[in-house]
Amino acid sequence: MSVTDDKKTVLDPFGTTAIEDYNRLYEEFGIQPFKPLLNRVPNPSMYMRRNVVFGHRDFQCVLETMRNHEDFAVMSGIKPTGEFHLGTLMTAREVIYFQSQGAKTFYCIADVEAYEDNKISFERSQKFAVGNVADLLALGFNPKKGCIYQQSKERRVQDLAIIFGRGATLATMKAIYGERHIGLYLSALIQAGDILMPQLKDFDGPKPTVVPVGVDQDPHLRLTRDLAAKFRRKYNFILPSSTVHKIMKGLDGSPKMSKRNPTSYFTLHDEPETIAKKISSAFTGGRPTVEEQRKLGGNPENCPVYELDMYQFVEDDDKVIQVYHDCKSGKLLCGEHKKQTIERVLKFVKEHQLRKEKSMDRSREILHME
């Protein structure tokens, strides 16, 4: 049983999103299902294989260039408001996946958005950014084949925001973001600049670009695609594509991990004890009693602990499938499952932190901090 009974499908990148039924997104928002493309992807990512990437916009366009070994780009980023959590981990891994597939890679530190939306000063977000970029490097991002930048220091995205301003009506902005201060709308235009910068002459001009997003970020894509169409004549933009991934449930069973709700998530830099405790206390898809669970089996479809394995911490598909069946059959009880998952997560976190520590100097260099 899910703790959320809300059936609304509301996509809001700046708030909480309740996604009850991904199928409705296909109908209501024009997101296309990813599955039909899967067997055409030369070397699909873990998220693609596991239907975590469940949708896309116009991904065929990127797929063709991948298959033909032509020029394409991947773009994503992070809002530097804290440490890497499991959501930023997902987009980072997708970016790194597309980089490994030959994409020109762009990773944006969205410090203007952090300022406008979260009131984080640029001085403060700069500190978070150093850690965030080190995380990205530790995960395997190759800075020699990619561009990492801060919105506040990248003139090209600001220039694009100024250009796009004339194409963004107040009605559109209010429909997507609600009634907000002008800075918030400006940061949305800068984000459109982020997504389209890879197509500027400085980066060898128009090219298919994929933006891996969580489903709650899709409205940014819609806005950017509108703007790309409006300014196509000036720049020859190719409308940007996206892959759309599901959002992990909160550990407490809430529909989404959220900073407003500390028991719902952990970061890659929490103390091992904290992480272990949060997973131990997590909501599960288990039954009220051991007897019932042995008899009826668990409910992994609705279990945040299973999601930790499936979305993030078990690399081998067969192993995930085994966990699923062991749970379903009643063989694997929640206590044991939590114990195994805690081990996997802590192993990952420990190794990651070592790699990250080694990446800090390079990160400062990339961010021009001496």
Add this chain to the structure above:
Amino acid sequence: MSVTDDKKTVLDPFGTTAIEDYNRLYEEFGIQPFKPLLNRVPNPSMYMRRNVVFGHRDFQCVLETMRNHEDFAVMSGIKPTGEFHLGTLMTAREVIYFQSQGAKTFYCIADVEAYEDNKISFERSQKFAVGNVADLLALGFNPKKGCIYQQSKERRVQDLAIIFGRGATLATMKAIYGERHIGLYLSALIQAGDILMPQLKDFDGPKPTVVPVGVDQDPHLRLTRDLAAKFRRKYNFILPSSTVHKIMKGLDGSPKMSKRNPTSYFTLHDEPETIAKKISSAFTGGRPTVEEQRKLGGNPENCPVYELDMYQFVEDDDKVIQVYHDCKSGKLLCGEHKKQTIERVLKFVKEHQLRKEKSMDRSREILHME
């Protein structure tokens, strides 16, 4: 009799303004009357002496620093959408006046506003800007003691706009500018950046700043003063001051010279014949017949030809007063007056164009065009 019967007092920098009664501005908008300060100004400008500068916001603050020979700034600019006309001539002359009184001087080419509000591409506005800056130099602006820049290329004003975004509510922007696209609001924030840039550390920090504006531009000042107050803690801003001048009537008797109405104005670069013809055909404060005018006198208060003399083309105050009395007494008829004014204007324009021609290279240099 005026051709306008509209009694509304609407201040809108992006549209047409009908100002029927300057006194109402004191009450409704909080503009303060300038006259009480006049005898404290060490060396008042022509516009001040003639009550063309009729109002101000917080000018005492600038006045004190002028009297004490302390650091202060003057800031204004031009929207590069065409040639210098009589409105831009007014602000340029006021900027040059304050420069001569010791102000650090800032003159902004508002190319972002030209783009957002008038759909002028940056390539096109750059061409206008070269002429505009040459005009400014021809009028006596000293580039060694002043900073001339384009909004699109000045990071500091863009950075300030990003900072200010969070302080600009949608309600405020709609109240001042109406329901417009986001680019227009962004250009308003950039203009606030223009006005406050002189107070940044790069220019030796906070200082009283005067912005000479036409009364229709006052809303920008109100917005900027609000933002300066909101971000005072971060920057130690001193709220910017303004002097507010009257707007010249259209030559055709309309309330304001306007590009939408070509018979209402001329530029400093129209052909002499065109200028002469426009003044010849101008509306005047004259009477229906020569007899009546000889008997009753003319009405200079309501005469665009008199305004040409009084606002712009007669430098000697005594001479202006003489024209006024000669008209009032019926001695100077409209035909003769127009003839004299045409002579004065064409003499000014001819000399100005020669000076401008000599300033074109320097202008290109200032705008970094080779």
